[in-house]
Amino acid sequence: MGRARTIARRSFLIGSAAIVSGVAFGAWFVTRATPNPLLGELGEGEAALTPFVKITPEGITLIVPRADVGQGIASTQAMLIAEELDIDPSTATLDPGQPHPAYFNGSVAAEGLPFPAWEHGFVARTVRDLMVNVARLSGSQFTGGSSSVADLHETLRLAGATARETLKAAAAARTGVPMAELRTEDGHVILPDGTHIAYTALAAEAAAIDPVTDVTLRPASNWRRLGKAYQRLDIVAKSTGTQDYGIDVVLPGMLHATVRANPGRGGGMAGYIPNAALAMPGVRSVVEVNEGLAVVAENTWFAFQAAQALEVDWLPPDYPASSAEMWQALSDAHTDEFRNSRLRDDGDVEAALDGATAIAAEYRAPFLAHAALEPLSATVLVESERVTIWTATQVPHVVRDAAVAVTGLDASQVTLHALPAGGSFGRRLDHDYVVQAIQIAASMPGTPIKTTWSREEDMTHDFPRPLHMALGRGTVADGRVVTYDLDTISPSLVQSWFGRVFIVPPGPDTMLVWGAFDQPYAIPNYRITGYAAPPMMPVGSWRSPGACSNSFFHESFLSELIHAAGADPLEERLRLIADADSRRVLEAVGEMANWAGADIGPGRGRGIAFAHTHGVPVAEVIDVTMTDRGLRIDAVWIAADCGTVFDPINAEAQLTGAAIFGLGHAMNCELTYENHAVQQTNFDAFEGVRLHQTPRFHTRLLGLAGRVRGLGEPATAPAAPALADAIFAATGQRPREMPFNKAVDFA
Amino acid sequence: MNLTINGTAYSVDLPDDMPLLWALRDGLNITSVKYGCGIAQCGACTVHIGGQAVRSCQVALADVWGEITTIEGLGTPDALHAIQEAWIAHQVAQCGYCQSGQIMQAADLLAQNPAPTDADIDAAMSGNLCRCGTYPRIRAAVHAAASAMREA
Numbered sequence: 001m002g003r004a005r006t007i008a009r010r011s012f013l014i015g016s017a018a019i020v021s022g023v024a025f026g027a028w029f030v031t032r033a034t035p036n037p038l039l040g041e042l043g044e045g046e047a048a049l050t051p052f053v054k055i056t057p058e059g060i061t062l063i064v065p066r067a068d069v070g071q072g073i074a075s076t077q078a079m080l081i082a083e084e085l086d087i088d089p090s091t092a093t094l095d096p097g098q099p100h101p102a103y104f105n106g107s108v109a110a111e112g113l114p115f116p117a118w119e120h121g122f123v124a125r126t127v128r129d130l131m132v133n134v135a136r137l138s139g140s141q142f143t144g145g146s147s148s149v150a151d152l153h154e155t156l157r158l159a160g161a162t163a164r165e166t167l168k169a170a171a172a173a174r175t176g177v178p179m180a181e182l183r184t185e186d187g188h189v190i191l192p193d194g195t196h197i198a199y200t201a202l203a204a205e206a207a208a209i210d211p212v213t214d215v216t217l218r219p220a221s222n223w224r225r226l227g228k229a230y231q232r233l234d235i236v237a238k239s240t241g242t243q244d245y246g247i248d249v250v251l252p253g254m255l256h257a258t259v260r261a262n263p264g265r266g267g268g269m270a271g272y273i274p275n276a277a278l279a280m281p282g283v284r285s286v287v288e289v290n291e292g293l294a295v296v297a298e299n300t301w302f303a304f305q306a307a308q309a310l311e312v313d314w315l316p317p318d319y320p321a322s323s324a325e326m327w328q329a330l331s332d333a334h335t336d337e338f339r340n341s342r343l344r345d346d347g348d349v350e351a352a353l354d355g356a357t358a359i360a361a362e363y364r365a366p367f368l369a370h371a372a373l374e375p376l377s378a379t380v381l382v383e384s385e386r387v388t389i390w391t392a393t394q395v396p397h398v399v400r401d402a403a404v405a406v407t408g409l410d411a412s413q414v415t416l417h418a419l420p421a422g423g424s425f426g427r428r429l430d431h432d433y434v435v436q437a438i439q440i441a442a443s444m445p446g447t448p449i450k451t452t453w454s455r456e457e458d459m460t461h462d463f464p465r466p467l468h469m470a471l472g473r474g475t476v477a478d479g480r481v482v483t484y485d486l487d488t489i490s491p492s493l494v495q496s497w498f499g500r501v502f503i504v505p506p507g508p509d510t511m512l513v514w515g516a517f518d519q520p521y522a523i524p525n526y527r528i529t530g531y532a533a534p535p536m537m538p539v540g541s542w543r544s545p546g547a548c549s550n551s552f553f554h555e556s557f558l559s560e561l562i563h564a565a566g567a568d569p570l571e572e573r574l575r576l577i578a579d580a581d582s583r584r585v586l587e588a589v590g591e592m593a594n595w596a597g598a599d600i601g602p603g604r605g606r607g608i609a610f611a612h613t614h615g616v617p618v619a620e621v622i623d624v625t626m627t628d629r630g631l632r633i634d635a636v637w638i639a640a641d642c643g644t645v646f647d648p649i650n651a652e653a654q655l656t657g658a659a660i661f662g663l664g665h666a667m668n669c670e671l672t673y674e675n676h677a678v679q680q681t682n683f684d685a686f687e688g689v690r691l692h693q694t695p696r697f698h699t700r701l702l703g704l705a706g707r708v709r710g711l712g713e714p715a716t717a718p719a720a721p722a723l724a725d726a727i728f729a730a731t732g733q734r735p736r737e738m739p740f741n742k743a744v745d746f747a
Numbered sequence: 748m749n750l751t752i753n754g755t756a757y758s759v760d761l762p763d764d765m766p767l768l769w770a771l772r773d774g775l776n777i778t779s780v781k782y783g784c785g786i787a788q789c790g791a792c793t794v795h796i797g798g799q800a801v802r803s804c805q806v807a808l809a810d811v812w813g814e815i816t817t818i819e820g821l822g823t824p825d826a827l828h829a830i831q832e833a834w835i836a837h838q839v840a841q842c843g844y845c846q847s848g849q850i851m852q853a854a855d856l857l858a859q860n861p862a863p864t865d866a867d868i869d870a871a872m873s874g875n876l877c878r879c880g881t882y883p884r885i886r887a888a889v890h891a892a893a894s895a896m897r898e899a
Contacts, residue, residue, distance in 0.1 A: 070842025070879050231838065238843030239834040240827070241779025241818035245844060248778035256773060281762065299773035301765050373783045373791055373844045373878045422844025423878045455784045649838050653881070657841055660880030683788035683876055692869035694882035
């Protein structure tokens with residue numbers, strides 16, 4: 001049959017049911033079909049029944065387009081398809097696919113709006129729907145913002161159901177048995193007489209019929225895999241050293257490269273002398289790349305050594321040279337000129353503060369590196385008609401477009417092999433390392449070149465979490481918090497990051513105030529004001545961006561007011577929150593920890609914090625003890641509600657991992673600057689939590705919230721303020737600046 | 748330069764002062780051994796030399812004093828070591844990048860101490876960094892592996 005006819009009939013997107021309708025403006029255009037990218041690559045007898053399921057006589061491939069950076073989303077995506085497709089996902093091949101609008105992410109765009117996630121009024125819903133379609137039109141294929149499950153859980157199950165029903169239709173056509181009498185199990189269609197027909201044997205026939213799109217998703221009560229304890233599909237590989245990451249690519253004839261960039265980010269070069277580097281063993285060439293130079297050599301070690309031998313005359317960048325000057329720039333931006341948003345303004349804060357004895361406090365959060373354990377790396381082969389890239393990325397569409405820009409080839413001539421990442425925490429939402437790798441490979445066409453950053457380069461040239469400070473003022477009366485006013489000041493993350501990988505959205509920078517303006521407290525006089533300080537060095541999204549700093553400020557200041565009021569930290573939070581999902585996690589964490597106040601005995605302390613980020617309410621309680629070796633974190637209780645939990649074992653890992661990430665950086669991590677350069681360039685100066693500091697964890701996911709949400713980030717934000725609160729309970733001193741080891745020694 | 752790795756003899760033509768890490772990764776394509784820091788602060792490059800856990804980023808090729816074991820020498824997907832079975836049963840890995848080093852460090856610990864306490868595990872394993880924060884499951888998996896190995 002004709003290919004054109006097949007494409008025309010298949011050019012619906014199975015996700016259409018997941019695309020929220022009801023947006024009047026341009027609906028006919030933005031909701032029209034997105035082509036199935038798999039159709040163009042099919043061979044004889046192969047079927048791509050949806051953009052997510054490809055069946056050939058040899059096997060089944062599931063397209064899992066969201067990047068696995070450790071959060072386990074490759075497995076979860078496969079499980080979502082498999083639940084409806086009736087296959088054992090461990091028998092399928094998982095393929096991230098090529099960048100394509102069919103795999104767009106609508107949820108991330110809908111998050112960056114000036115509405116709290118718990119706000120579901122008409123305007124909020126309508127504007128969110130509009131943003132979904134903006135993302136759809138632009139083909140934005142981000143992995144981030146804890147959005148993957150929220151964005152794809154229906155789409156992937158519908159894809160599985162459509163593929164299953166189409167295979168049944170093919171089997172019905174072959175056998176004459178009505179579809180209603182067929183069932184499916186473990187990759188087979190089963191006839192009433194018990195005859196099994198493998199899906200793979202039906203591929204050619206399924207490709208020739210109209211996909212069955214009138215499908216109904218199975219209710220959760222009928223799920224056989226989702227929601228049950230199951231094994232991550234990558235767990236054996238990751239326990240045996242057989243998982244290949246982006247940094248592990250080996251190709252015939254491959255050379256190795258590394259980059260040495262201006263430690264003053266963006267400063268540029270006045271000149272350089274490559275002779276000493278070129279004379280070193282195994283060195284092939286020195287190449288100019290974005291931000292600096294690269295050395296191409298026979299192995300990574302030779303490249304590292306030679307990069308140090310480059311003599312470069314760096315030019316200074318245009319941001320302040322030292323941390324002290326940067327803090328001053330932040331303080332100086334606390335004026336009307338830099339006021340960016342006031343997305344919460346309840347009651348009358350000015351009147352309430354006028355003449356009152358206000359409680360005031362200032363908080364600080366430092367620059368932080370992402371410092372994923374796998375240093376940034378990409379392998380690229382540039383040929384006359386094709387560029388092939390092997391790397392781990394959260395922005396495959398941006399990488400493809402960058403390859404087009406560097407090489408001048410067409411997007412159709414770019415092949416991206418998206419590989420698992422050894423961590424990311426938001427770093428791979430940028431693609432600077434891939435651009436450099438493409439530039440390096442383009443200098444030596446026909447030779448594959450793996451570019452690996454040293455750890456020092458990785459930390460020096462991060463797009464760090466931005467420097468952030470806040471000033472709180474408030475009043476209490478009759479044992480209650482009455483007035484809460486928080487001014488939060490930071491360089492704009494939206495301006496910086498969105499400007500690099502997308503478009504800078506109009507309106508206020510909501511990320512600057514995430515974790516503050518969007519918290520569900522009903523304080524009588526309650527105001528959150530964001531100030532966008534002038535840009536410094538480029539900054540990036542760091543696990544729970546905005547909220548990872550703001551939640552520390554917001555919850556710490558709330559705790560200070562509650563303490564001044566003489567109220568109980570848990571009871572007062574419950575009194576101030578009406579949102580049912582949020583109340584339930586607070587009540588749950590109190591029950592889990594047998595909450596009876598912050599005093600748990602001499603030399604000890606108990607803290608609490610709550611944060612509503614990425615649509616997930618999370619409450620954390622932390623116990624600490626002062627020992628003769630320093631302060632020890634004994635135990636952490638976490639209650640959260642992300643709605644339906646598809647992958648319970650991994651969900652628990654995300655809660656504890658995110659909390660440990662939040663705790664470790666709050667304890668002992670910061671990036672400081674001298675002469676424009678980062679002073680902490682390796683893990684000796686940027687440790688985080690180690691095993692001996694790891695507390696006991698007790699977690700609970702309530703599963704009661706109505707909306708499905710992701711868990712990669714939400715437990716991060718409340719960890720730091722809960723620890724600060726526990727330190728206050730144990731020592732009487734509240735740390736107001738991260739990292740807390742400025743004020744207290746940790747065991 | 749001759750090396751014995753997982754019982755197989757290899758010859759590499761690389762400088763004496765090159766770290767074993769890079770000889771394994773780039774010279775011999777044994778990429779299960781991970782580069783994380785290059786200064787013995789993360790443990791991702793941990794292998795055994797003569798049965799002892801070492802940071803391969805800190806061992807110059809000329810100084811290799813015995814047979815090298817990488818995680819492939821401990822066990823494979825088709826023939827798992829008890830430690831790997833415990834790591835799988837507890838679903839320790841998230842990104843997994845540090846886990847080869849964690850498992851090789853745990854193997855050294857359990858060879859010396861078949862019944863480690865939490866404090867023993869803390870002391871032996873705190874040099875191995877995990878940025879994903881899989882530590883609670885690492886602890887549980889080491890205990891489970893110890894128990895399984897004692898009963899074997």
